[in-house]
Amino acid sequence: MSTLASEPGMVAAVAATPPRRDWDAFTTADADGRRRLMLAVEGITCAACMGDIERGLGRLDGVASARVNLANRRVAVVYDPATVDPDAILARMEALHYPARPFDPTGIARPSETSRRLLRCLGVSGFGAMNVMLLSVSVWSGNVTDITPETRDFFHWMSALVAIPCVAYAAAPFYESAIAAIRRRAVNMDVPITIGVTLAMGLSLVNTLTHAHEAFFDSALMLLFFLLLGRFLDENMRRRTAVEAETLAVLRADSAVRVEPDGGLVEVPVSRVRPGDRVLVRPGEKVPVDGRVETGASELDTSLVTGETVPARVGAGDMVHAGTVNGFGSLTVTVTAAADGTLVAEIERLIGEAESAKSAHLRLADKAARLYAPVVHSAAALTFVGWMIAGLPWNDSLVIAIAVLIITCPCALALAIPAVQVVAAGRLFRNGVLLNAGDAIERLAAVDTIVFDKTGTLTTPEPTLVGPDAVDADVLRRAAAVALASRHPLARALAKAGGAVKPAEQVTEHPGEGVEAMVEGRTARLGSLDFCAVSQVRRLMEQSLNPTASFIAYREGAAEPVVFALAQTLKADAKATVAALRKLGCAIEILSGDRAEAVAEVARVLHVDEWIAEATPASKIARLNALKAAGRTVLMVGDGLNDAPSLAAAPVSLSPVSGAHLAQSAADAVFLGERLAPVRVALEVARAARRLMTENLWIAVVYNAIAVPVAVAGHVTPLVAALAMSGSSLIVTVNALRLRRVARPAAPARPAPAAEACPVPATIRETAR
């Protein structure tokens, strides 16, 4: 390990004062010169937490309001910057045992405008459908009793008065989508919907003008109401996952410590860092940006970037990548833009290629629409021609033809798939799988081959102690106490392994080397093998014993140093999950950027025959393409920056929440937690969902097979249309709900499991759920 020291001044600054946060960058202006701060909070689970936080922050002078959003675990604080320092707000949150992190306001997605618009349309169409239905029922009952033609006309005119503006407003999303599709010379589900609604309205208006007995205003509005309901639920589910993903991203702390020209340190959101800025990376921190090391030397854990588990040395002039984890030394990094030739530029180029090359997956719903539209429209045309030949006047024939269009109006068909999607996405959410892409469920269902990345996906992202039983427990306990005083990732892992709670005293940091401290009256050192004077022979021996491990040494006074080997271990349920996936009929492969010995070991334990080590991003894509050429549908599961291109290239992909940012945004879904089981759950839910989607489509086909002949025969009245439409919608929705039986989460799978810490009786929590 390197013995180069960092700038002494820099180290003093690190030790003395934590960096000041640039609060203007984290907050937005509010009324009366106040500022608004959005916090992501860990551990909000119930109403008691909400009360604690709101009361606790409210007592702070200068806090104008604090409001907890229980649904998305965020707190909005409005404060007066003249009276209270935002750091005090964070300190108060810490004291309340709800550690919080500020949102970068530039990154927060505004409350989805689509979802609000759909809700407004839903309200309008609901109002219209209910009121017009009341008038329609009066007309229907009047038609079989003694309604006067004047009253009927009056009712029809009132219906038109309500229905025309309501349809004009509520159908706008469908019209826009249908027009866009036609411009692309394609047909989607919105095209038949639009035609159906337009014709129903037109026919009803003509009927009203000609004093006919029947009008279809209620059908058009009801159809819109049902469809908007499905669409709103779909959108809402997607938004919920997006919000959850955003909160998780903030809790993972994407901020950087910028070195100001005057030497001061300021913590800023990563989005505010510009090329040319200097950024300080302290020991144990994640490198926030890509750049070139200016001063300092350290070792970097690059497993998240390359999959390589043995730390890499860096010194002045070396390139470092966002997502790598710093070791013992402090680094000052000059931020570079993603220049050509760097790893990140190469990865971004590959992602771009992969995404444009990815053959557009045809959604099941669009496939159905492509079959549906020509069949129904030609059936309507034939009906018209047929009745004309049979001798009916042209306007009566047209009425029957339009009735065919209305009754087949794709209510069941358009709800069949969204209904299943909403239930499936909800199931996945409760099992800790957040979907990025709406049609990922359909693609997941077709998977027959699963390719895993090794580091961070099959193995834990943090290293753990190899063979803890072989180490003297007392030594381990003392070493852990010293380790607790250090921020080095290996030291942290050691502290965890030793179960230390109280750090050692009189700690002195030796940047780039390790820490020295007093523990139980003895001077002890923890750090690199050089720092603890481990002999060359011993070093080689340890390395041959554990070729994939990283080492940290501990020495008490002049005693013989103890070497701890830390390596990434398989996730607890990796073996069981891989076996279960194989039982589901999937072939398993491992593609890793790590060295062959490390990959071979994992492959042996998991009984995986197909594995490739030392894979580059490009060779990973090549392997995926080879599998695709062999006719396989591949699910790629990976977390590293080097996996991002293959995640984008694979037909469907998953990424763990510990993964690199770029990998997560390239994947179709993200799963939470330290376990691998969500991969299996995702596959099971997707397959069940796919089955139900097909089932629902068949239900819709059967419904049409019954309804169309009735309509062609000319027996469809508005009453029949209303009953058939709501009946078929109900059936497909109830069928979709059967998915709730699949993959019930074993435990409440809310991402923040801190329920025990809540001072609320279990019964109340139960009802809250």
Add this chain to the structure above:
Amino acid sequence: MSILVYLVPIALSLGLLGLAGFLWSLRTNQYEDLDGAAWRAIQDDDL
């Protein structure tokens, strides 16, 4: 039945009132946190 000429528009305007109420509640962000609102009602703020 000429009373309908008054009653139907009255009924419709009552419906419109309901719609206006819904749009107002939407605009004032009352659907942002459905879980929290239920608990807020029984919070003892004077403790």
